[in-house]
Every structure is written in structure tokens, then in C-alpha cells.
Amino acid sequence: MTSLQPDARTTRPTSLRRVVLSAFAGTSIEWYDFFLFGSAAALVFPAVFFPESDPGVGLLLSFMTYGVAFVVRPLGGIIFGRLGDSIGRKKVLIATLMLMGVGTFLIGCVPGYDTIGIWAAVILVLLRVTQGLGLGGEWGGAATLSAEHADGAGRSVSRGLLASWMQLGVPAGNLLAVGALYVMQAVMPEEQFLAWGWRIPFLASAVLVVFCFWIRAAVEESPLFADEQPDPTPLRTMLRSSWRQVLLTIGIRIASDVSYYVFAVFALSYIANTLQLPPSVGLTGVILGCLAQFAVIPVSAHLSDRVGRRPVYVAGAIAVGVWAFVAWPLIDTTNEALAVLAIAVGIAAQGIMYGPMAAFITEMFPTKVRTTGAGFGYQVAGILGGALAPLLAQLLTQSFATTFAVSVYVAITAVIAVTSSLLAKETSRKTLQ
Template identity: 45%
Template sequence: MILGRDEANKALRAQHGQRGTQARRAAAASVIGTTIEWYDFFLYNTAAALIFPAVFFPESSSYAGAMQSFATYAVGFAARPVGAAIFGYWGDRIGRKTTLIITLLLMGIASGVIGVLPGTDSIGIVAPIMLVVLRLIQGIAVGGEWSGSVLLAMEWGDQRKRGLLASFAQMGVPMGLVLGTGGMTLLSALLPAESFTSWGWRIPFLASLVLVAVGLVIRLRILETPMFAAVVAERRTSSKPVTDAVKHHWREILLSAGLRFSEQMPFYLFTSFVLVYAVEERDLSKTFVLNAVLVAAAIELATIPLFSRLSDSIGRKRVYLSGAILVGALAFPYFAVLKDGSALAIFLIVIASMIPHAMQYGPQAALIGESFPTHLRYGGAGLGYQLASVFAGGPAPLLATWLLHSTGTPFSISAYIVFSAVVTVVCVIVLPDRSRADITDDNVYARTPGKHRTSS
């Protein structure tokens, strides 16, 4: 089962007369869809730090509760490569559009159910078990969402601006963080602490169902990308796209995962672990820390497209390496301020930590997407991107909590961040820069066989 010939031909015709309109719709569908997905995901992250230890692990100590809550958080990351493989297969078989509709529905339904899930006091051990299952579903959905959203905008738009266009999907992260964290911040400020913990935190999860409906309307109005439509028309689709991507592009998959270390791992420390550390170690209010993260995310709405457009001019790798080096340089000053700085200094360092993240996260979508040929791009890019979640993003808050507890100093976490920067720098140097390559030409990809398995 693949994209129908009629729909493929319709997309090919549209690239001549309606390309501008479709490119704008694809960009909108990309950013709005990923905003909804990440809104749901960051809601969970914030709740894992502030709410879930009390609701789902009430008998645990503060340390054990945080560890258990962050463990369920890590489960979602472990599920991401699974989602990348499942939806990577379908994305390179039936097309980007249909696959993205499915991932959006999965994420929305899982988040809505979390919003009505009773706590451990009501249904016992079933509650945390259900929480883990729903987190798995969220992770699978996000695992399949990213590469499709990137390709939707990148494959429809002006190829001279691939860095900027691919970054529309990346914009969903700060927008989702602003909406998800902003919703939690507003409710925690307006409601008494007891009401927020008992029922107030559920409202943003239920609101995601409304956002999903909006996202579906937008995604249903776009056509398949002309690049993938051409693959279908020329009968160049692979019958085993994920297997072929691993077989012929395993180096690119591993390097794509490695280059994410200094982007993803520190990001989840700077937006999730910081909530626990600043509240428990420095006795700052939840609302104060959430506001700092909220402002930092809002600034990224400007810096992500800025650095992405810069990568179109001077190359992805130059911008990306600058961001990775800056993350390593910031690691020890960040925790020095968090440990001993004033409230104002902490607020400012949280904001500053998002600058090097944007320098990497903006160009990252095109850098990874350009590393794979069209007929294997959904699965290959998705696997590379999401594999990092298992080793970098997912374990980060869990390992940071353990390091702090074991060593007694936050500077052990700084060393962890420096290690991630070294991994990234090496991987970026080794990965080819295809910023100006014609990614519709399979000859650009040296390890891609000349003959492709045709559709069945």
C-alpha cells in the first residue's frame, strides 16, 4: 500500500501552479501540528517535575518520587525510536500527509486520557501503570511526528531556504513549551496549591483535544509533497524503507543521533530538571521558575528561524558547531549561578541557556533531513533524530537527579553537559554538509544503490 497515483499526480501538478499556496499551507501545518504535539509532551514534562510525584507516587520520599516520576518521563523517550521506525515505514510508503494525521490523533488521545486518569489514592497501582502506558503512546506518536513535519515544509518549499523552512517544525518546540508551560504557570498562579495538585493540572491536558481538532483541519487541506510524489510516480518507493535506511545509511543515522547530544540532553535539564532543582535546592517558587522557562522559550521563537536562515547562508555545520561549543562553555557557569546566584541571575541564566540550543535546534532539521535520499528520508531522518532520545534526552533528568544525589554537587551535571558537547562536535565534523546539494538527486548520496526496490 502506497500513495495513490492520482494523488501523486495531483501533487506534481500543484507544484507548478499552486506551489506557493501549498508551501505556505505545509509550513503552517508543520508548525501548528508540532506545536500541538510538543504542547502535549511538555505538559507531561512539567507535570512530571511538579505534580506526578504527589499524585502517582504519594508514598515515596521526595528523592524517590522525583526518580520514579522522571523514570516514567524517560519511558516516553525510549518509545520514540519505535515510533520513528513504525511511522518511518509508513511515511516512506503511504506518504507524509496521511502518516502525520495518525501521529497527531495518537498524541491528542493519549494526553486527553492522562487528563482524566485517577491518581494512586483512587485506583492504586493501576494509576502509575496506566501513566506509563499513555507515556509510551505519547513517545511513539512524537517519534513518528518529527521527520514528517520537517519533510512536509522542506520538500514543498524553496530549496535555497531549506534551513529556514525545515525549522518551522522546530518552532513547535518553543511554541509548545510556551503554551504547555504557560498553561501550567497560569493555573498554578491562579489556583490554591491544593486545587492545582488535585484537579487544576488536568485542564491543560484536556484542552489538547481542542487543539488536535484544529491541527487536523489544517493537515487535511494540504497535498503530499512533490518530492515524494515524484518517487511514487517513478516507482522508486522502497518496500522496506526502514530496513534499507539502516542498511545503506547507518552511518548517517548514528551521526544524526550523536550530533543531538549537546542540543537535546542539556535542553531537558534546562527546561525540566531545573524546575526540581530551583524549587527544592534554592527554595524558589514554582511559578518563578516556570516564568523563566516561559520567557526563554518565547525568545526561541525568534532565534530558531534566525539561526536557521543563517545556516542557509554560511552552512549548517558552522552554525551548529558554534552552538555546541557554546553549550560546553556554559555548563559550569550555568550551575554556578543556579547554586549560588541571586533570583535575578537564575532567571537570566535560564534564558541565556536557550541561545546555544537555538543555534543547534534551528539548523538541525535540515542538517539531518538532507542526509537521506527522498525514498528513505522519513524513516532515516526519524531514526537518527529519535535514537538520541534513548541516550541523551530521556535519561538526562534521571541521571542529573542521581548525579546530584550521589555527588552532592551540581557541577557533576556540568561535566555531563561538557561530555555531550564533545560527542556532538565530533559527529558534526564527520557528517557531510549538504546545505547546497540537490537532495532530489540520489547520486548525492554515495551509499545509495543505483537501483531501488520498486513498490509492490
């Protein structure tokens, strides 16, 4: 990757708009599916799938089913990353969309423990694995396709902003997921909600998947990939020549994952189950935080195009590390307004890192292994960050009888992110050719 001016090869404006819309819509739907499970794991699944367990144990088991998807996401990143670097980014994105959509729809059909016993939890885990494989291949493909089309359009100086549109799909998906559960909880009695109301948002995902498939089918393949001779063994090449970039990707992403899932998942159960506040308090905080990210993500991405990826990312990591020591004392006051504020600001602060992330990570890898490298590093970090965050936060709170341990946990990951960002090369002014 060198500091060259873009060549005559271009991406048409219409094609670029389709890519941006496809990345945003597809990522929104896939994260809707994923976050829907996370929200249900905090609020619904302990009663539906683990009713015989102690409430605290049932919650831990529920979070474990939630974390299974993170464990298989690197495998999805490897499988679909390799396919993306060998047969094309577009085909992979259609495949991951369908895999994720089918898994989510079937989760809405799984009978509860009262109907089929322990097999209910077994089926739930298998479908969660399906979700993890699909999402594992989604991010690397969408980030690569967006960044490469932006580069092909001769707009490398705006690559961070253009690639950030797919990042907006995460708060959009979470907003849809939390909003769907919020509405279902509000319009029906708790007995009906636990019996069947929670299933409706899962079943409704089928409509969203069909809409996104229609959009993605019209997207053109990446111009940079089209000009490359595909590498038959991209994973081997990536591990041999780009292992340092993979390690930096993992370090950069951990704080983003931990801070997000601590506030978007663990805080929901802590507020409702430990503090005995209405579940709507946590859901309101998540909704407001996701709305704030619609402003924070593009602004931070655009700023990274102007001043560089590293300084913006470092600022975001410091923000979440500091806010962790402010947010949890606010939540522990049991004041509903302060709890909402703590969650909303925590999620918004994470958006500072998330805005430039797609460009920052994809710019580290050469075209031949870009989908494999970006997807694999991103998803491995998901195990260390997102998969463990709610579970570790729950264990830390139970072990130390204080949320101060959770603040320290988030701060440690922020230090790792700052260090990794400073060790990475600045790539905002480089073309991807």
C-alpha cells in the first residue's frame, strides 16, 4: 500500500451509493438479529429456557448461550474471509445475510423449557452458533467492500467517512432490537410477553432479510478485487505476512467491544435484576446511546480523515476508560435518570472508536488478504471482548460485591487499545492499491 494518487479506474457514483446503502442495511439487519438475542438473553431467556435454575445461575447460563456466537465468529471470519478473497466480496455478503436471517427466524420458533426440557437450550445454542458464523463473515466483507469502492471512486481522503456507514448499522440494529422488545414489553402483560410476545421480533427479521437481499443483489463487485489475481490460500498468506496487523486489530478492538457490551447487555440485567429497577430504564439508556451514535460515528470517522485514525481512536479509548469510573457510581445511585444518562453516554463514547474502525482496520491489510485479515482479527477480538464482557462483568460484580471492578476491567481494555493504536501505522492518507 503506497501513497499514490488513484488511477483511472473509478467507481460510479450510483454504484457507490448502492454499496453504502447495502453495507448500512445489511449490517443493520445482521446486528438487529445479533443484539435481539443479547437483549433477550438479559431479559427473557433465563425464565424461558432456564426456569429450574437459581436466578443468578440462570442469568449466567443465559449469558453463556449469548457468548457462544462470539466463540464461533472467528471461524465465520476465516471461512467467509477466505471466500471473500477468492470468489468475491459480494457473494459472501449475500451468503452471510441468509445464514444470519435463517438462524434468527428459527430462534423465534424454539419451544421453551416447559415444552421440551433441556433440548430447548441445546437448540438455542445451535442456532446461536449459526448466527455467529454469519456475523463472523459479515463485518470483514462489508468493511472491505465499502473501503475498496471508496478508494476506487477516487475518494481515499473520505474513506473513513464512507466506510463508517456500515458502522452505523450497529446502533441501528441495536436500536431496532431493543425497540422491538421495548414495544412488546409495553403492550402486553409479562406472562404473555414471556410466553410468546418475545418471539415476534425474531420472526419479523425474515421481512428485513428479504429487503436487504434485494439491495445487496444489485451491488457491484469491488474494483480492486476485480483487478487482483486471487490468492488460493489467503489465510496462510495472511498469517505469514500480516500477523502483526492481526494482533494490532485485536488490541485496537477489545476496548470497543468490552465497553459496548458492558453497557448494552450487562447493564440491562444489572439494573433489572440486581437494582430491581424497571427494565425500561436500561432499555431507554441503550436507545438514547444508539441515537447519539448516529452523530458520533460519522463525526469521528470524518475527523479521522482529517487528522488521522490514531489520534481519534486514542481519544475514544480514553473516553470510555474514564467514563467507566463515572458511569457505574451513577447507576448504583438507583436514580433512574442518572442510570439512563450513564448508559447513554457510555455507548456514545464507544462510538468515537467505532467510527474510524472500519477504515483503520481494513487499511492495514493488502487487497489479496484484506477480507480474511480484517474479518479474522476483528472476530477474534470479539471473543476476548464482547463474548466475555457480560459474563466477566457479572462474575466481577458477584465476587467483589461492587461495580468498581467493572470500571477497572473497562479501563484495562482501554489501555490496551491506546497502546495498540499507537503501535499501528497511520494509514488515512494511503490508497488501498
